[in-house]
Amino acid sequence: MSDPSPLAKKQKVESTSEIPEIQGLEDYTFRDGEDITPAGAMPQKKYYRSRAHANPLSFNDNLTYPTKPADFDWQPYYPELPASKIAPTVIDIGCGFGGLTVELSSLLPDATVLGLEIRAKVCEYVRLRVISLRESEKGKYKNAACMRSNTMKNLVNYLNPKSLDKIFICFPDPHFKAKNHRRRIVSYDLLTEYAYCLKPNALLYLITDVKALHEWHLEKTDSHEMFERLDEETMESDPCVKAMINVTEEGKKVERSGSNKYYMVYRRLPEESVTPPSPENFLK
């Protein structure tokens, strides 16, 4: 049994492979007096499952945010990276249990990869997963981290304009009912935020197993002046596309059930090639 004293906790925090605690879940460490996940061990999913859908429009999300990106310090998330590389360049929005986040960190060793997840326990699982991988494969995964965040509300509090090379939105919650469509993570306004954070010519990856949601993604993104579809050949030869199809937890589930996966990659256009938005696109 591990020592549940405050000192034991403090020692854990000082390890170089740590990632700051998940907001809203500070005390989810012990169960019946034992560590749920002993320090450095790979967490077990069964202890970190939580309700399938969190309401991203809720005001009671228990989260605090920096007022602006300059007020936020990424160093504790990527303690082994040089100061020049600690701001995220690739984000995995709604990373779930983090399969793609950790895969991308190996696939893109020069990137700084951040998984963003709204559900506290699920996010804790990814945090412990990355810590465990950093411990067991020394030198690897130092460019991966996760943070609890509601990206629908707070992306631009954390990320500088034109700071990202890639955004992944993989198997997002479909929110089938029309009255819940405003909870969807792809909308005209959110695409504007994604464009704000992406560098010119950077890429937005979208995948889902729900055909109607894919059509929604295409409709919203095709009509957004800051994005254009990537040509098929470039898309199909991109190893990140293969990863989002095959490596995400949801992608694997869909594979097992034999259902289809629908995806598209968009390029964020440089400002000089954009015609100003038409007013009827606002608030869609």
Ligand SMILES: C[S@@+](CC[C@H](N)C(=O)[O-])C[C@H]1O[C@@H](n2cnc3c(N)ncnc32)[C@H](O)[C@@H]1O
């Ligand atoms: C169906 S899961 C997909 C997980 C993962 N991308 C995959 O493909 O395996 C969608 C995830 O998005 C998260 N999510 C939903 N809304 C979010 C938001 N506003 N900000 C961050 N994460 C969100 C959910 O909690 C959930 O874990």
